[in-house]
Amino acid sequence: MSERFFFIDYSRCIGCQACLQACAECDTHRGTSMIHLETIQRRDSVQTAPQVCMHCEDPICARVCPADAIKKTPDGVVQSSLKPRCIGCSNCVVSCPFGVPKYMAEIDQMMKCDMCYDRTSVGKGPMCATVCPSGALKYTTMEEIQRTRRGIPISAWKFGNEEVTTKVHVMVPREVERVNIDLVQIAPTPAPLPEDSYDVALMLEEV
Numbered sequence: 604m605s606e607r608f609f610f611i612d613y614s615r616c617i618g619c620q621a622c623l624q625a626c627a628e629c630d631t632h633r634g635t636s637m638i639h640l641e642t643i644q645r646r647d648s649v650q651t652a653p654q655v656c657m658h659c660e661d662p663i664c665a666r667v668c669p670a671d672a673i674k675k676t677p678d679g680v681v682q683s684s685l686k687p688r689c690i691g692c693s694n695c696v697v698s699c700p701f702g703v704p705k706y707m708a709e710i711d712q713m714m715k716c717d718m719c720y721d722r723t724s725v726g727k728g729p730m731c732a733t734v735c736p737s738g739a740l741k742y743t744t745m746e747e748i749q750r751t752r753r754g755i756p757i758s759a760w761k762f763g764n765e766e767v768t769t770k771v772h773v774m775v776p777r778e779v780e781r782v783n784i785d786l787v788q789i790a791p792t793p794a795p796l797p798e799d800s801y802d803v804a805l806m807l808e809e810v
């Protein structure tokens with residue numbers, strides 16, 4: 604069987620929160636969801652967007668970890684921090700361009716989505732993608748996603764000058780090759796954004 608990948612199609616998200624509930628049931632972090640469900644420009648829209656760990660090819664979270672607590676498996680899945688090593692410094696939390704790792708004060712350790720490695724390493728789908736009713740989260744083959752969706756899957760991102768490639772793919776319109784995120788708006792008076800850029804601070808607000 605062809606390799607299966609994780610795909611996110613933000614436009615299909617209906618905000619039902621089934622992914623949050625399913626993630627919270629995972630054995631490795633029972634009771635706490637590791638998936639983020641963001642709202643997009645909540646003032647003007649009811650659109651929501653799920654965010655999992657993108658499993659970067661060269662994960663900055665692991666690069667900045669002073670304790671070498673974040674490991675990537677040979678199949679490209681970036682694991683949550685190793686309990687005996689993590690010193691709870693939160694370097695990974697502030698460095699991740701997708702805002703994924705969470706510092707959990709009650710255990711003084713970083714936790715994040717590990718693509719349900721206990722399941723995906725034995726051929727099962729991640730909990731969130733298994734329950735998502737609209738197909739916004741999908742774990743399937745490249746052939747299947749290309750056959751059944753109008754958009755195309757991409758895994759290339761540009762944050763300012765930093766280029767990031769991810770194991771997780773996002774569905775975008777056909778003409779897009781890479782998502783450019785050039786500016787997070789922090790100034791009180793917004794500067795005009797380049798046409799292919801997004802103001803992440805305005806777009807995303809966690810549910």
Ligand code: SF4
Pocket residue numbers: 655656657658659662663664665681698699700701702703704715
């Ligand atoms: S998305 Fe963030 S937490 Fe996940 S591998 Fe990339 S840098 Fe690390």
Ligand code: SF4
Pocket residue numbers: 664667668669670671672673684688689690691692693694695696712713
């Ligand atoms: S919080 Fe833990 S995993 Fe994250 S950078 Fe610090 S030591 Fe490493």
